[in-house]
Amino acid sequence: MRRVSPAALLSLALPLGGCEGVLNPMGAVGEAERTLIFTAVGLMLLVVVPVIVLTLWFAWHYRASNTRARYLPDFHHSTAIEITVWAVPCLIIAILGYITFETTHSLDPYRPLTTAEAGVVPDPAAANKPLEVEVVALDWKWLFIYPEQHVATINEVAFPVNRPVDFVITSDTVMNSFFIPQLGTQIYAMAGMKTQLHLIANKPGTYFGQSANFSGDGFSDMHFNAIATATPADFDTWLDHVRASGRALDAGAIAELEKPTIAVPATYFGSVEGNPFQAYIDKFMGKGEAMRDAMHGADAAPAGETMPGMSGHSGMGN
Incomplete structure (x- = not known):
């Protein structure tokens, strides 16, 4: 198996250098946009992280050599799982839709900044x-x-x-x-x-x-x-x-x-x-x-x- 060199790993991070300005805002509009980015990414990670973790856990836990794992060949439905895998993503989409709609209008580039929004x-x-x-x-x-x-x-x-x-x-x-x-x-x-x-x-x-x-x-x-x-x-x-x-x-x-x-x-x-x-x-x-x-x-x-x-x-x- 070939080892990945540190230089190759470092090169993967180079594109993030273009995000430096956006993620280090010096104005009220930039700060609001950074907050929106972090909020949206955080909400999406609520789905992404559990999926990745459970995928790895299932692959390890139900490996062929693990004789202690329960084998249920007739399992075909779980109401709790169905509710979870549908309700959580739908709730996240609804929240994302609301904050995106609200910030799209509040951060309209044509809209003059009020004193409160400008933070001054x-x-x-x-x-x-x-x-x-x-x-x-x-x-x-x-x-x-x-x-x-x-x-x-x-x-x-x-x-x-x-x-x-x-x-x-x-x-x-x-x-x-x-x-x-x-x-x-x-x-x-x-x-x-x-x-x-x-x-x-x-x-x-x-x-x-x-x-x-x-x-x-x-x-x-x-x-x-x-x-x-x-x-x-x-x-x-x-x-x-x-x-x-x-x-x-x-x-x-x-x-x-x-x-x-x-x-x-x-x-x-x-x-x-x-x-x-x-x-x-x-x-x-x-x-x-x-x-x-x-x-x-x-x-x-x-x-x-x-x-x-x-x-x-x-x-x-x-």
């Missing part, structure tokens, strides 16, 4: 107002636009800790997926459409963000830093640093960003011209010159948030 004390100064960040998936980088602060960044996004963040997401290229594992849900970025994702960080730090959907040559390098600042003042300092860059997100900068590039370092734009996010959506909605007009500050007509035949939100996030 309301901040009278900010009134716990969500920070809006517009996100555009490009080849192969992420563009973050702050519409209220009038700044933009590439492959770096920041927000104060304990403040809800409303990400509004689209794509200028193929379908992609926006994901910050330690903060929670991933959601798709699609050309000509808006998707939304509400997250919060309850601990300061720099978190890994990534594309979770294969999108071409630069997919493996399409990641970014999500910085949760310890205080609102630290966030303001970060904004000042971005504004000090002197760059403007104008038509020329947009044209450069749309060129496919790989492993792009964090880049700052201290000002934003027009409404580039809406322009990215309009260019796929038959608006003609909408991209040029929006970059010059013209009001763009509102675009629908869903494509025909794609109503509902819950299918967008996982």
